[in-house]
Amino acid sequence: MTTPSISSAQAPAATGPWMIEAIGVQKRYPNGFHALRGVDLRVRRGEVVVIMGPSGSGKSTFIRTFNALEEFQEGSITIDGTALSNDLRNIDLIRCETGMVFQQFNLFPHLTVLQNLCLAPVLVRKRRRSEVERQATALLERVGIAEQASKYPGQLSGGQQQRVAIARSLCMEPRILLFDEPTSALDPEMVGEVLEVMKGLAADGMTMVVVTHEMGFAREVAHRVVLMSEGRIVEEAPPSTFFTNPQHERSRQFLAQIL
């Protein structure tokens, strides 16, 4: 195995405008822990960036700053031209355009699958319920669980729940999707079905930032792989280079551990 072949899932290298521009982001927790020590990352429209790194390296914290689930103290983040500031209206605007998929799915257990999808578009985008329901049904079909629309999340398997969570994010028609270890809480046999959905999204040109340990996914789909360690970006390279010829000692250690 020398040069990894570019699979059909990988979109042509993105050349569009910047969708995410994070510059010098620093975050300290109130207890003094310095989680992010000046992180820079730029993501173009249609680009898929995979962030890897050992636990505690700040990768989840970093992508959670993009939609203001985490505050940061220094640096700047601009999402699709809108600067992330403490202005609540700005934050709400950015959250509408930035979907997030969580490790623990975080579906709303008291609502049916269909209601999970329709809640935000109806409340936030003020769209007509009937129209949203039609779109939601189409999205559920796309992630392969249209027949579960009237069930409650607790009645679904982990893989199905995560696919519902992806559909729920898509229902807001976001321009960016953030994935925070989307397959880490899944049983091994369910990882594939979720990755398939994510590959489909990448092929359709969605801008994605994915925190994951799935090497296969990174190799096949990512345009760029970023390695974080101790609150800093250590290495940033296309997957072909990253996996076969890492430049930094820290990357080599990390790859040796997970391969």
Next chain:
Amino acid sequence: MLSHPALKAIRRELFASRTDGLISLGLLALIGASLLGLLRWAFLQAQWVVIQANSTLFAVGRYPLDQQWRLWLLVALLAMASGLSWGLLRAIPRADRSGVLWPLNDRIALALLAFLASWAPAALGLSVPLQARWWLITALLLAIRWSAGRWGRRLPPRLLKLVPLIWPLLYLLGMALISGGLGLVRVPPSEWGGLLLTVLMASFAILASFPLGVLMALGRRSELPLLRWGSVVYIEFVRGAPLITLLFLGQNILGFMLPGGLAPDRVWRAAWVLTFFCGAYVAEAVRAGLASVPAGQQEAARSLGLTVPQALQQVVLPQALRIALPATVGQFISLLQDTTLLSLIGLLELLGTARTVMANPDFLGLTAEVYLTLAVLFWCCCAALGLGSRALERRLDPTHSPA
């Protein structure tokens, strides 16, 4: 000899070993003896005339006789609303219901109602016209229950959505009917009494303390220091004082604290004290519910663009309140029982009425009859609250619903 399965079960459950058998026999003898004693007392010795002669007093206190038709009307309306809601609950199948029109529980309830309607008025020695009114009201309830169950599904959905609104409207209408106004003669709260006053006080305090408790629980978790500390001080102050002190205090200082006209007389002052008291405990129950909703729920809601109030209303509170429900209803049940303390500040609710009756020279020494009646009445109200809460819990539990 022991071939019947029921006998076998009895043998297995009660007489598995020699010690078990002896314990069982001893307990059976004890239960049997006390039951026998109670029945002998109830049927041979007890003088139920104290209840019969004072049944109106126990029911409504000194509510003016010529205005009591208003209460009859209210009872009839309540019966109709109950019949309608009950029937529709069974007629409209939902994910969590069997869709059976008359499940076993309903048949038991039907038998119980029929028995109560035919036995209780006669046992209370009511006049035949009064007995007939109770029969009529029960018949009305069951007839509406039957027809709503049978034809409810054909009602237009838009109309069905309005049905739950009947209850708040009926509550307001009931208040107007009881206290007067709207062209009716005013009956001041000092003339309300007995079961009427107990139910009014408890229902008012329950309905008002719930939103108060939710607000206080949210306030205690708020990031605004003034709101948080205000809630903490309120909750801890109320929980640190016995209700009876607060009731006496309320009679004196509530007049200064509430804006003019909100607590004009003793009865309403007591109602507000009960509300504030119960609100503090509800707040703690709701806070426990809020704490048990994972932070990820709020994060998911916010990451979808919901504002803080929207996330709270649509995502966090529905889950928190369901978890807080059993503790909250437990609080309501103790509140209902705590209304008896109102007799100590001179209000004639059930216990107060009972004390005046027992102080009457005609009925001296008949305390057992009176207290037993009171206990049964309270037990019925609390059992109804408990049953309602468990039904609601089942209905709100998404994991139990077969899709």
